Amino acid sequence: MSKRNQEIERIYIEQVRNIETAGYCLRMKETTFNRNLKQWQKKLTEIEKEYKKVETEIIVPEKPTMADKIFASVIEVLVNMFLVTIFSIVIGLILGFIIGTIVFLVNEFDGFRATFRTVLFVTVIIAELLGFWYSVDEIRDIFSEKKYEEKIEKNMEKRKLNAEKKTELDKNREETIKHEENLLSNLQKIKTECKKISEIKNSLYSINWIPLQYRDIRVIYYICDMVTTSDISIDEALKFYLMQEANNKLDEIIERLDEIIDNQHQMIMNQAVITSQNKELISKNTKMINKLASIENNTKLAADYAAIGVNYAEANAYISMATYLKK
Secondary structure (H helix, E strand, C coil), X not given: CCCCCHHHHHHHHHHHHHHHHHHHHHHHHHHHHHHHHHXXXXXXXXXXXXXHHHHCCCCCCCCCCHHHHHHHHHHHHHHHHHHHHHHHHHHHHHHHHHHHHHHHHXXXXXXXXXXXXXXXXXXXXXXXXXXXXXXXXXXXXXXXXXXXXXXXXXXXXXXHHHHHHHHHHHHHHHHHHHHHHHHHHHHHHHHHHHHHXXXXXXXXXXXXXXXXXXXXXXXXXXXXXXXXHCCCCHHHHHHHHHHHHHCXXXXXXXXXXXHHHHHHXXXXXXXXXXHHCCHHHHHHHHHHHHHHHHHCCCHHHHHHHHHHHHHHHHHHHHHHHCHHHCC
């Protein structure tokens, strides 16, 4: 069985890693966009709630008729006099008891009752006069429409505040909707790009150099690191990975790989974008792959090399245009 060309294996595994990394970057962006979208949607909901409060109709008070004024005046007098009477009786009882007791103790004769009744009577009369005077002042305000004018003034102030609040809410709502629409648009673009990446990834994996169960970004990073930093092949790198699995060290390896991916994915993506835009290098590698495909005696390997040449060109064309992957 013919041995695979080591340089083609290196080019191949790097392309697989780059495409897997592109998919990882998109998933990271999608997570961030979805989180931001929820925040803006929450803000929009809060704005709509505030908007409903502002849009609540402010009832304009009707101008009172003469009958309304008379009725309001009668009610005003009755309520005031009733309250004043209750209040004055309570105060009169307290003062009458206190003053009556003092008179009884000073004069040493039974003057308590007369003093108590006198104080109570005087207190009630004074309170009723004050209450009536207050009622007259209130009636004057009613007939002069002072209270109505105060309601109109408060109404106008509230309308002004509502108008200012509505203007502010309109601005915030417009800004929030723009952010929401922008995020939804970006999420739709990400879905489209994820579909493209999935198609390229399927084409790369279709030559079956990587077994199905190991088509995972962490395994690809492990294989790529070994192939590009030593003379071993993809199959040999997989054997090393399986040895780690057999020795129960896989969890430790995966944890380390997750850390590497998290820390280095953007750096790798940036370098992939730069490399994909290097026309001279891409042309050189493409010619080399096509030449090896044409002279390879093994039919299966020749077909694999030809497929890799096509996938190599497709993957680089995509990455070179996907500038959103670069930071």
